[in-house]
Amino acid sequence: MDFTYLETLSDGYDKEQILSDLILAYQNEVWDYALSLTRSTHMADDIAQDVFLAVYEKLHTFRGEASIKTWLLRITRNISFNRRKNSFVRRVLLMKELPESGSNSPSAELEALDNLMSSEAWRLVLQLPVKQREVMVLHAHHALSHDEIASLLRLPVGTVKSRLHHARIKLAKSYEGGQEHDGV
Template identity: 45%
Template sequence: MIEVAVLESKANFEYLKYLSESSDKKAILEELMTAYGKDVWNYAFSMTRRWDQADDITQEVFLKVFRNLYTFRSESSVKTWILTISRNMTLDYRRSAFYRKVTLMEFITPAGEPVNKTEQAVIEKMAVNDLWKLVLKLPVKYREVLLLYAHYQLSIKEMAQILGLTEGTVKSRLYHARKKVLKLKESQSYGSD
């Protein structure tokens, strides 16, 4: 297992090295966005629950990845590295004054105003499965671990690297996230009887 991880990491490093040595900068960006764009956007959307913010964050992530290709140390996979950048950019975005202002303005908007139907359709389309609807109700720290585990199929170790937590903390959050989803599911079942 360790040999496979080392080979994969080495291949990732060689891949990024090849990309960064290419003279066609547009091709590099297109290659990275094709390979990881959907994952980055889905991650950003699941954390912000906003289509426009996921677009903005995705653009910022790939600009940062592109500018910092040479900093990749092959200690993890390219995907783990890019998702770590995605997480940090999402957290930065949520802490920014712009995000707080937009969220506050939506909070104080009168209830009679029309809802953005496109945004709502995207949210509902992404939450087709009832289980994912419940996951989206969880606090960010639990939603995040379930997303990384179930959607991206990352190992506990990779999740710990991305989140900057110990493996034990990740396991604990995953355990509590599952319990919370089951509790939400049970309360939803009782409410429909």
């Protein structure tokens, strides 16, 4: 979908329809990014809802300086980091998630997480430090350019490139180390 019209909204726009279109187009990317930042399906669910609520309330502030996708991912990042700062959330994240009782079939979110985690590469990516994991996910999964990542994270492009380079080195070392253990 093309959302360039959002740059020039007038007073008579249909916020509900725009929000519906944005959710349809970007809900999976917002949820995936929230998951990569929090490593919790429950928090990713809550954050995705909060992102689209914030978008609904602040739709008129979109200026088109970045793509709509980059804008949504920036909101996702801000909400995720605000959640992580909450001391209650930090304490809860220290505890392991308990399996959901009374459910015979996995939820769509758990299936998505299983699919993501089934890939050895993504398992290793999710183990990276958050700064490196974030740039790797934005680059590899969301296909953002270095400039778009720099804009979203409000970092110099050189810092993005450096973090991506270090993430790739760590991934290569982790993968090689895993291969050695598998062959023994």
